Amino acid sequence: IMNATVTDNLIMGGTYSIQLRNGRGRLVMRDNKLVDGSWVYGPVDSECAKIDWSGNSLVTIDEQYRVTSTVGPLPCAG
Incomplete structure (x- = not known):
């Protein structure tokens, strides 16, 4: 991945719902x-x-x- 910006999405499912690895450049998850x-x-x-x-x-x-509700913040993990 060269520069990735992932913002303002509704995400669900998957083995790990969010995986951002092996990136180069600017990586944004906001x-x-x-x-x-x-x-x-x-x-x-x-x-x-x-x-x-x-x-x-x-x-x-x-x-x-x-x-319908916010459970809490989602911290980065890895």
């Missing part, structure tokens, strides 16, 4: 919402020291994919 408990192994598996990570949160949604 203001995304991850559906709580939607992953298989964990919410995040990323190279945190290389990423501008802020404002990401765990949320719940309704049947129309509208955010």
